[in-house]
Amino acid sequence: MDAFDHHILRALQNNSRISSEVLGAEIGLSPSACQRRIKKLKQQGVIKQEVAVLDASQLPGFITTLVDITLERGGETALDEFIHALEAESQVQQFYYVAGDVDFVVIVVTQDMKAYDALSRRLFMSNQNIKKFSTKVVIQPGKVGLELPV
Structure with missing residues (x-):
């Protein structure tokens, strides 16, 4: 990967819908060169997927929990x-x-506390390989990001 690829990745992390024309103008490549590089980055698995990032605060009722998990020493299986x-x-x-x-540290988002309770019973309490787990409920999210510092 060269400097152009890094510029492309930074731009796409900020806005995956940026046009090849705008991207090319920003980094000094032709639109077709940008398209070729993006295609190659996807084929190499560097760009895993494109998603819409939702703001949970704009949607009613979501609860974020951080779960610390300690396993019994049951081996690799x-x-x-x-x-x-x-x-x-x-x-x-x-x-x-x-x-x-x-x-493990697990970040869980559920519709409400009842849904978290059901998930914790199914995923944590019923698992014989879990020695203990503790849950922290997020009161207010701070910085939430997906960007990698490329």
């Missing part, structure tokens, strides 16, 4: 099974396998 369960759950927005006091 138990770890893989838990990761697959997290990946399959649409209400799990993000999760991180971490070093430190806990094994």
Whole structure:
């Protein structure tokens, strides 16, 4: 990847619908060169997908929770099974396998507390490989970003 690719990635992270003409004018490439580079970045998997980012504060009732999870030491199979369960759950927005006091930090967004309770019973309480988990309810989000510093 060269400097042009980095410029393209920064621009697309800010606005994935920017036209090739505007992008090219901003970074000094022709529109067709921008299109070729974007296509290549998609083929390489650098650009994974394009999405609309919703503002949860504009939609009623959503609750964001941060869940710290400590697993029993069940081996690699138990770890893989838990990761697959997290990946399959649409209400799990993000999760991180971490070093430190806990094994995972999971960010969950549910419609309300009743939905979070159902999810925690299904995903955490019923899982024999979870030693303990603790939940923190977000009162007000701070900075929420998806941009990588390329």
